[in-house]
Amino acid sequence: MTAKAKHLDLWQVSKTYQSAQGPVEAVSDVTMSIEEGDFVSILGPSGCGKSTLMMMLAGLESITDGVVVERGRQVTGPREDVGLIFQDATLLPWLSVLDNVLFPVKILKKPRNEYLRRAHDLLAMVGLSKFENHRPSQLSGGMRQRVSICRALILDPPLLMMDEPFSALDAITRDEMNLALLDIWQKNPKTGVFITHSIREAVLLSDRVLVMGGRPSKVVCDIKIPFGRPRPDDIAESPEFNKLCGELKQYIQSGHKHMEEVST
Known part of the structure; x- marks a missing residue:
């Protein structure tokens, strides 16, 4: 099988905000690739930096450290594509x-x-x-x-x-x-x-699911979804589907517990 081309590449991407209490690192050292045509969901506890990471990928949020590359071009700002x-x-x-x-x-x-x-x-x-x-x-x-x-x-x-x-x-x-x-x-x-x-939403729609957790947030889990496309209407009732949901829930709970421990 011919390998798919990479659409997005991230190398050691981090985001730090300045606050009255000092710098706050929201996303830390994320390195990953997303291939052409892949549907990738990002899961994680509230406030773990999921949306911040997406906005950096879209060029709508500046990157403190690291590099985001789309189809061989470094992302430096908003774009039409x-x-x-x-x-x-x-x-x-x-x-x-x-x-x-x-x-x-x-x-x-x-x-x-x-x-x-x-x-x-x-x-x-x-x-x-x-x-x-x-x-x-x-x-x-x-x-x-x-x-x-x-x-x-x-x-x-x-x-x-x-x-x-x-x-x-x-x-x-x-x-x-x-x-x-x-x-x-x-x-x-x-x-x-x-x-x-939504864990079930992510498994239903995606080719890969990434779980973010910790503070600062990192990718703690990267699971490939084994279901092909088009997907049958009853896929969400299958044992394999529910097993994947259970595994992802454990990763999310672990990440949420870590965030609570850091904040106390």
């Missing part, structure tokens, strides 16, 4: 669903007509064709997140980063969005980085 999705859909309330999806095209002053067909196709893919002229206030939470996914995909970025995009949704809608994202990923394969607190 990354799609971002956050917990809040952050749609513009005065724009229609279609215009929200096309907003990155407008901001970057690209020809709207060249992306209009793609916007229609993306909305059809997530089941929102009939809502193109609606305003965000007319949509449910899950529908708004579908729009935000389409917006992140409109420029067809090779890298998609998601920071707990479904955590504000109710349990039923969250399950629906997980299945929708599996379907979207099957139709639009990308390299993905996904931040979540």
Whole structure:
């Protein structure tokens, strides 16, 4: 089997914030690689630096020490080839669903007509064709997140980063969005980085799961998920799935205990 190319490389990446009490190291000495087309979830206790690490990968947070390289180029700031999705859909309330999806095209002053067909196709893919002229206030939470996914995909970025995009949704809608994202990923394969607190969500969606723990935070576990794609609807009921969830839970609990010991 031909080895996949590396999309992201991190070498001894650290982040230190300055506070009134002195420097606080949030992320320490993270070294890892993410291959092209891999969906990688990052798990860990609250406050362990997951989102900070993702923002450094996206070029939206400065790096104190170390290097992040994307496809052979050092990451030094924001760039167009990354799609971002956050917990809040952050749609513009005065724009229609279609215009929200096309907003990155407008901001970057690209020809709207060249992306209009793609916007229609993306909305059809997530089941929102009939809502193109609606305003965000007319949509449910899950529908708004579908729009935000389409917006992140409109420029067809090779890298998609998601920071707990479904955590504000109710349990039923969250399950629906997980299945929708599996379907979207099957139709639009990308390299993905996904931040979540949900162990089952990470195992369901991912090719690899990284667990962060400790203070300062480090990657304490890197598990390859053995399930192929497309994934069957009942995969979450299998013994192997639940065994993986149990192993990851132990790593997270260990990391959380360490953080409590350090803070006392």
